[in-house]
Amino acid sequence: MKTIYLLLSSTVLLTACQSTNEANQVPNSTNMIDHVYYIEQQSAQRLVESSQRLAESFEGYCTNQTEKETVVMQWQQTMQAWMALQGQQRGPEAALSVNWNIQFWPDKKNTTGRKMSQLLKKDQIWNTELIQQQSVTTQGLGAIEWLLFDKASTLPASESCHLGQAITANLALNTLKVDQAWQVNPWSQLDETMWLNEYIALLANQLDYSMKKLSRPLAKIGQPRPYFSESWRSETSLTWLKYNVEAMQNIYLANGVGLDDYLRKQGHADLADRIEDHFNSTLETWPESSSLFAELQTKSGYQNTLALYNKLEYLKYLIHEEVAIELNIAIGFNATDGD
Missing domain, CATH: 1.20.1420.20 (M75 peptidase, HXXE motif)
Incomplete structure (x- = not known):
């Protein structure tokens, strides 16, 4: 070994x-x-x-x-x-x-x-x-x-x-x-339109996956499935999800020349502001508990988790709908759909 x-x-x-x-x-x-x-x-x-x-x-x-x-x-x-x-x-x-x-x-x-x-x-x-x-x-x-x-x-x-x-x-x-x-850039030969499709899909796919990490354990209201939580044994589900959101924010900003900057240059500063503010407010109001499994054991914990899911859902709306429409991008199905 x-x-x-x-x-x-x-x-x-x-x-x-x-x-x-x-x-x-x-x-x-x-x-x-x-x-x-x-x-x-x-x-x-x-x-x-x-x-x-x-x-x-x-x-x-x-x-x-x-x-x-x-x-x-x-x-x-x-x-x-x-x-x-x-x-x-x-x-x-x-x-x-x-x-x-x-x-x-x-x-x-x-x-x-x-x-x-x-x-x-x-x-x-x-x-x-x-x-x-x-x-x-x-x-x-x-x-x-x-x-x-x-x-x-x-x-x-x-x-x-x-x-x-x-x-x-x-x-x-x-x-x-x-x-x-990843030693080779898979996007180096893409033109602007192709890249924008790829870039927004990159964010959208990761966001969809992250939302599944909440929707699966939340299941039906009043009937949660806490064992569907990621990392329920170590009680770290919400910690990992926060890192997901931070990673998406990092990709969105991309050292100041990412999608945020592009939207502003295209005359969509208001939309860029709303996305940036929503990323920040979501992270700033993140639940104190690291265990989604524990949160789903109480009514208040379930409500807090549902509120977090709604925040991600609004972020999905901004990216899936508003950004895609403003930039004329079609976001298709991905590997997290329909399962």
């Missing part, structure tokens, strides 16, 4: 060095594409570096070199890094193709829990090759959360340690694919 970590470390270091000379510097241009690409490329780099540290910390925990709290903290940092890219349906196909391997959600039938319990019962010394042959439910961040937080986990027993080390090593390999895919 150490050979895998050494290979990962050297590959990540090489990729990071290459990135420094190519896309690691804030663009001097006023081209929206350059700045949005820079944000995406940096997000991918943070993700692979964080997942590598997660693999290393998990190994350290299982060899009594680090505390469990270190692994938990590193898992949280990797989740935070993933939120910047989660739910996006635009970008390099090689990056998008491993989304499910990085995180399986929604987990409507607790498939992760059942599959992880089954793997622990197998008389098997796990490695990345064997993990890659298993269900995507046991390959990503949710599987690590299960090992760290679920009562059925046997950490730090040897079977759980072997399994966790293999999963975190495989996760680092998959995030490396994401980082490598």
Whole structure:
């Protein structure tokens, strides 16, 4: 297993060095594409570096070199890094193709829990090759959360340690694919009209996905489904959602030359103001609780969650409807529709 970590470390270091000379510097241009690409490329780099540290910390925990709290903290940092890219349906196909391997959600039938319990019962010394042959439910961040937080986990027993080390090593390999895919700008050849379609769809898809993270657990009024919450075991659902919104705001602004700036230059300053103000007010009034699971246990918590959903719905209206109409952009269906 150490050979895998050494290979990962050297590959990540090489990729990071290459990135420094190519896309690691804030663009001097006023081209929206350059700045949005820079944000995406940096997000991918943070993700692979964080997942590598997660693999290393998990190994350290299982060899009594680090505390469990270190692994938990590193898992949280990797989740935070993933939120910047989660739910996006635009970008390099090689990056998008491993989304499910990085995180399986929604987990409507607790498939992760059942599959992880089954793997622990197998008389098997796990490695990345064997993990890659298993269900995507046991390959990503949710599987690590299960090992760290679920009562059925046997950490730090040897079977759980072997399994966790293999999963975190495989996760680092998959995030490396994401980082490598983002070394090339997929939008560099697009004209303005094509780019605007792509740019707004990038925001719209991620926003749709983020709203699903609330609508699924909210379910029918009076009949919530808290176990549909993302990361309900670690009680961090609302924390991750906030990082989603911050990431969308970052892409929208794009270092001052993004969609906000474009709308203003096209004579739509009022619309730009409303979007900017709504991003700010949504984040400033974010719920204090990090656990959506806990919020849905009370009437007031349910109402607070519904209010948050309504705020995102208004943001969706501004982007899906007003921006698209003003710029004559048609936003089509995406992977979160109809499921």
